[in-house]
Amino acid sequence: MDLSGKVVLVTGGARGLGAAFARGIVAAGGSVVIGDLLAEEGTAVAKELGERARFTHLDVTDPQSWQRAVETAVEAFGSLTGLVNNAGVTASGVPMVEEPLETFQRVIQVNLVSVQIGISAVVPAMRTAGGGSIVNISSAAGLVGLAHTGAYGAAKWGVRGLSKVAAIELAGDRIRVNSVHPGMVLTPMTAPTGISPADGGFPNAPLGRVGDPGELAGAVTYLLSDAASYTTGAELAVDGGWTAGPPIVRVNG
Numbered sequence: 404m405d406l407s408g409k410v411v412l413v414t415g416g417a418r419g420l421g422a423a424f425a426r427g428i429v430a431a432g433g434s435v436v437i438g439d440l441l442a443e444e445g446t447a448v449a450k451e452l453g454e455r456a457r458f459t460h461l462d463v464t465d466p467q468s469w470q471r472a473v474e475t476a477v478e479a480f481g482s483l484t485g486l487v488n489n490a491g492v493t494a495s496g497v498p499m500v501e502e503p504l505e506t507f508q509r510v511i512q513v514n515l516v517s518v519q520i521g522i523s524a525v526v527p528a529m530r531t532a533g534g535g536s537i538v539n540i541s542s543a544a545g546l547v548g549l550a551h552t553g554a555y556g557a558a559k560w561g562v563r564g565l566s567k568v569a570a571i572e573l574a575g576d577r578i579r580v581n582s583v584h585p586g587m588v589l590t591p592m593t594a595p596t597g598i599s600p601a602d603g604g605f606p607n608a609p610l611g612r613v614g615d616p617g618e619l620a621g622a623v624t625y626l627l628s629d630a631a632s633y634t635t636g637a638e639l640a641v642d643g644g645w646t647a648g649p650p651i652v653r654v655n656g
């Protein structure tokens with residue numbers, strides 16, 4: 404879990420899960436570039452993390468913006484060896500047949516097309532560095548079908564599939580690619596749903612509660628580190644057991 408000498412770009416790192424990943428990377432000895440639309444929050448997280456952190460403005464849907472982010476990492480820290488494709492948006496939460504086409508296309512653009520653009524943008528720098536590790540943040544909604552997540556689920560299943568294609572194609576460059584599948588985690592994205600962080604607050608998961616962003620960071624740090632040197636094309640559910648199977652149904656008491 405040692406990230407000494409690693410330089411990682413975390414998209415959507417200004418808050419929520421991305422900020423927790425950035426904190427985990429620096430705590431493990433690595434350097435981080437936080438790329439996000441939210442300059443104020445992103446700058447504050449970078450400042451909190453000190454010398455081994457930078458903020459850069461990044462719109463993950465814009466290839467030119469990606470080029471600048473990669474340049475920022477190489478200029479600041481000398482190389483780029485890691486990428487966490489974490490930036491994402493939620494959708495309308497309506498039945499799929501009622502989801503407006505514009506919403507569907509926007510969610511696919513931000514949550515899936517951006518991952519293709521991002522991987523393509525970082526590979527030259529990783530080849531120069533002699534290899535790297537890419538962690539794509541999918542979702543429990545990319546492991547099972549969840550109602551009312553048409554666009555979001557389609558994007559997250561796409562991220563899972565694209566990760567496997569990339570793992571195969573980039574293995575020869577010593578670039579590993581894996582996907583992480585968070586369950587329900589309390590962040591600014593999910594707070595409006597009213598979820599409670601208390602024990603028993605999320606009975607859908609066998610552990611009975613939602614996750615804290617810090618509980619996701621270990622999985623990402625591990626996959627970025629040389630401890631995962633033989634792990635590529637894998638998918639790691641960090642979801643309190645939510646997608647392991649249906650809950651226990653007690654028949655006759």
Ligand SMILES: NC(=O)c1ccc[n+]([C@@H]2O[C@H](COP(=O)([O-])OP(=O)(O)OC[C@H]3O[C@@H](n4cnc5c(N)ncnc54)[C@H](O)[C@@H]3O)[C@@H](O)[C@H]2O)c1
Pocket residue numbers: 414415416417418419420421438439440441461462463464489490491492513540541542543584585586587588589590591592593
């Ligand atoms: N919170 C959960 O329960 C949960 C569960 C499964 C998967 N996820 C996934 O984890 C990731 C992070 O989610 P979160 O809960 O921390 O959400 P969040 O809304 O708290 O943070 C998302 C970050 O992405 C940034 N972002 C959005 N669009 C962007 C763009 N075009 N360019 C650059 N940055 C952009 C936002 O500004 C924000 O800082 C997302 O991909 C989400 O789908 C979250």
